[in-house]
Amino acid sequence: MHRLATGKASLDSSVIVDFHLVGRIALLEELFSGRLVMSDFVGQELIDANLQLTGVETIALSNDEEWKFFQTLRQDRPGLGPGELGAIGVARFHNAILVTNDRQARLAAEEFDISVHGGLGVLEYAVEVGRLSGVEAVEVLEAMISQGAWISEELVEQFRKRVLDSR
């Protein structure tokens, strides 16, 4: 079973924007139906960009421990914005998988043993549950790359092999 098949998923803007730019935001809503959680900092970023993701539970940081974690991470990784920090915080304190396409966010999450997946993982999961065919998943990925998603050629090639061979 794919690791994204169970549990909550805390998304940050990077992955939502990548799916939005190829017109596939509904895929996220569908795949994680009832399991999507989002920091309200990410929610604000989406509002500012006029983006909407339905069926999401928005979560606020509220207690001292959460704020301390947020501030420590912010100081250690000044390249992260409130959205990514919030998404990592939500993943940590609400036991969710972090879904991000951001390298900085991924590194930070790994430091705290938070399970992380990116857009590639989401597409693989979509193939696994039969929501997309392997060919469709590759097409979506290529569209994302043409819209600015930054994924190494090596990872793309590995992804291509995995999803096309799984047919």
Added chain:
Amino acid sequence: MNNVIGHNIKKARELARISQERLAEMLDISRATLSAIENGHIAIDSGKLLTAARALGRPVSDFFREEDEALALLYRAALEEAAPPPARSAFERFCKAYRELEEIVGVADTQLPPPDYSASPGAESRPDQFAAQVAASERQRLGFGEHDPIINVFQLLEEQGVRIFRYPLEHDNVFGLSAFSLKYGPCILLNSVNTIERQIFSLAHEYGHLLMHRRFYQSAEPASGLEKEHSMEIMANKFAANFLVPAAGLRDVFWRDIGQKDIGLQDLVFLKRYFKVSAQVVLRRLRDVGLVQKQRADDLAAELEKRAPEKQEFVPLNEDVLRDWSLVSRFKHLARKAALEGMVSLGKLAELMNRNVVDAKRQVQEWRKEVTFA
């Protein structure tokens, strides 16, 4: 942590001149709860913090800064408020973002701030002469000597560590604003609604203030206060005129290209393009330097007024200066480098550039294409 956020909310609320009652109402909490938050006794939740950030016109990151007060951005007292709170807020946000980018990329504090002439003898007793001298020595220091025109004052001053922020202010009679801090260095806001000639002059004018009046940058907001403000304005104008149109350079061009025959409007066009200033500034300098008699200057001023109604420029300069500066803008370079080298996340880039995440993503894609297909 509660202390830091609470203290920053209080500071921002006071600067925005919003009462505790009013902000509490906006946050849908009691005044006593807000007071407890501001004093660090209880934690605010992130949803309320976002509402507070919106109400106070600040990016949410501002509330996490554990910053020494001494490093805050300080203004010079002015006769009247020069720019409304939203413009100041955008300005401060830009200055902080600029510094943050420098720190992220690893190029913070790589240059000294421009010299501080504010304690020099002569500043008080002979202000006009002093301003002209500062302009001359600054030109010398920057390698322009007594003659050369400054082709791109935006680029030049940014190279000196000045953070330049262009922002459309509703009132075009507000030209610019400057601030200084040990951490952020010299910062200048220009009203982008004004003509390019006006922006160039305002930039030099504010730079003059930063050089000659630095010790007066002591106020957390540009509130009224100093009686001597008027003479400081005159000094800054004098500095700008001498800095942009040096007397020796003007004489050179005048005798070489215009000669002794009666000066006409076409000569003003030539000179304004040469020195990149307005026709009015050229005319004023020609009078100051004694190259044009008062009667002829008055006639030309009347001609200019007829041809270019108030607030319009006679034969406007094109905006090449801005375009060229944009290509080498240090802020843009740092943002591009940080984004393309993965030093900042999408959310952070959006925050630093004051854009939304989708626009920030598109910007990154454009930058990437530039590099890939160059």
